[in-house]
Amino acid sequence: MLDIAILGLLMDRDHHGYEIRTQVRDRLAVSANISFGSIYPALNRLERQGFVEAVVASEPRGNALSTGSLSGERASLRALRATQGLGRRSRKVYRITLRGREEFVSLLGDPATLDDSRNFSLRMALAKYLTPSLRVTLLERRRTDLVERLAEMQSGARNEQLDTYARSVMAHAVKGVELDLEWIDNLLSTERNNQQTFAPEAK
Numbered sequence: 474m475l476d477i478a479i480l481g482l483l484m485d486r487d488h489h490g491y492e493i494r495t496q497v498r499d500r501l502a503v504s505a506n507i508s509f510g511s512i513y514p515a516l517n518r519l520e521r522q523g524f525v526e527a528v529v530a531s532e533p534r535g536n537a538l539s540t541g542s543l544s545g546e547r548a549s550l551r552a553l554r555a556t557q558g559l560g561r562r563s564r565k566v567y568r569i570t571l572r573g574r575e576e577f578v579s580l581l582g583d584p585a586t587l588d589d590s591r592n593f594s595l596r597m598a599l600a601k602y603l604t605p606s607l608r609v610t611l612l613e614r615r616r617t618d619l620v621e622r623l624a625e626m627q628s629g630a631r632n633e634q635l636d637t638y639a640r641s642v643m644a645h646a647v648k649g650v651e652l653d654l655e656w657i658d659n660l661l662s663t664e665r666n667n668q669q670t671f672a673p674e675a676k
Contacts, residue, residue: 474592475515476524480577481599483525483569490516490565501598516567524573527565582607590618609664616657623650 482488482496494512519525569577582603586592593615600608630643 474595475511476519477577477580477592477599478595479512479515479519480524480569480573481581481595481602483567484574484577484599484602487528487566487568490567493567501595519573520567522572523570524576525567525569527567529565578602584610590615605664605668609661612657612661612664616654616661619650619654619657623647623654626650 478497478501479493481501482493488496490513493516494509497509497512516525516527520527580586581596581599593611596603596611600611603611626643626647630640630647635643
């Protein structure tokens with residue numbers, strides 16, 4: 474899952490490592506399943522495998538400080554010139570390679586893992602890279618999972634031994650699954666009515 478998240482973010486553009494950490498949380502909404510401490514080791518591994526490459530991006534540290542006096546300005550300028558070449562800090566920017574793009578598309582659409590409900594939110598966040606048929610498959614399998622879960626929860630909610638509070642919690646959970654099903658059905662309807670809209674394919 475971590476590889477899919479990282480490669481998926483890099484499909485859009487190059488990122489610094491800290492940007493990837495932030496985007497995993499804010500854009501892909503999978504921070505609960507991914508440890509931030511695992512991001513950099515994963516980037517290093519993907520780089521060794523040839524799926525990403527690190528390039529150096531330099532940023533200026535700043536110009537000579539204004540001191541308010543002629544002698545001070547000269548001293549500041551001399552210091553800036555003396556450190557020229559050292560006055561820029563470098564940070565790695567990660568870029569996906571052609572092999573990485575191919576690997577990402579393969580991982581995202583892998584039929585063997587499409588049934589994994591833990592990865593559903595991540596795959597949906599990156600669903601623009603799936604073909605229309607794979608998007609429908611992903612949604613149909615999620616719907617099946619939700620229907621089964623709803624039946625189990627409705628059965629549990631009918632347990633007469635539950636007290637008022639436990640029954641309230643169960644009813645709330647049932648409504649949550651029903652809302653998820655409604656969402657999935659709307660997405661499925663859109664996909665089926667718009668099969669000619671293809672996701673951008675990795676090259």
